[in-house]
Amino acid sequence: MQAASGAxxxxxxxxxxxxxxxxxxxxxxxxxxLAEDEALLSDLAEKxxxxxxxxxxxxxxxxxxxxxxxxxxxxxxxxxEAPSPIRADGLRRLLHPAFTSGxxxxxxxxxxxxxxxxxxxxxxx
Numbered sequence: 527m528q529a530a531s532g533a534x535x536x537x538x539x540x541x542x543x544x545x546x547x548x549x550x551x552x553x554x555x556x557x558x559x560l561a562e563d564e565a566l567l568s569d570l571a572e573k574x575x576x577x578x579x580x581x582x583x584x585x586x587x588x589x590x591x592x593x594x595x596x597x598x599x600x601x602x603x604x605x606x607e608a609p610s611p612i613r614a615d616g617l618r619r620l621l622h623p624a625f626t627s628g629x630x631x632x633x634x635x636x637x638x639x640x641x642x643x644x645x646x647x648x649x650x651x
Contacts, residue, residue: 609634
């Protein structure tokens with residue numbers, strides 16, 4: 527997959543440069559800024575984790591009180607053991623104040639279960 531992605535970039539960047547000179551440099555600057563943002567948000571999420579940890583999962587009210595970029599990182603970290611890739615847009619449902627209990631199917635027999643105000647990852651054996 528990485529080889530195909532690299533090949534696509536190798537074809538696309540010259541085309542972008544043909545449309546707008548300096549496009550590749552601009553993309554590089556954007557990537558660097560995004561990497562800095564990601565590092566900061568990941569650090570902030572790790573610092574918020576102890577305040578959200580509860581009974582082997584994450585406290586739903588504490589997650590909903592955090593800014594969504596931090597909450598999503600904590601949910602993605604909780605779900606990282608799921609066998610299928612996780613999409614953040616599916617996890618956003620948990621962050622809505624009206625969401626108080628339920629199940630978010632992650633695929634491959636994994637799901638996030640919200641019960642008693644705690645979000646837990648459950649996997650079928």
